[in-house]
Amino acid sequence: MLDAVDRRMLAVLQEDGRITNQDLSQKIGLSPTPCLRRLKRLEDTGVIQGYTAVVDPKAYGLPFSVFCSVRLMQQTQEHITEFEKAVETWGEVQECYLMTGSRDYLLRVLTDGIEGYERFLKQKMTRLKCIQSVESNFALATVKKRIGLPAI
16 A cells, blocks of 8 residues: 555656656655665556656657547457457557447557558558447647646
8 A cells, every 4th residue: 555655756756757766765755765665665566667758749750649439349258359459569559448338449549640540540440350330539639648647
């Protein structure tokens, strides 16, 4: 279970994952050795899953986010497995959620434009026999995007 010190540590790390242990310990009010011990425990238990650089998709050349609602032909284990295995191999898919309601999955796909998304649909999505329908919505603008988790 996370305590208040762990949560403070995580909040600081979400703001600056490259902070030194010395600076981190000062910000959360611990000496460096217990701070490092806590950090190691958070990593070992999987609370901290890794460290990464956050890259601007637009600057990278992928300025368009497309949200795809996917309905499978049937919700059988065979179709679910086929779809999920395929999604794992598609680099364009940034997120994929199994959903409740009228659609089975919601995907966020990054692309360079309409033509790139059309290629993705024709060369990947529509080749899966398990898919009944895909509804695509292009995001016009990002109103809020948060990398870190909210404080609770």
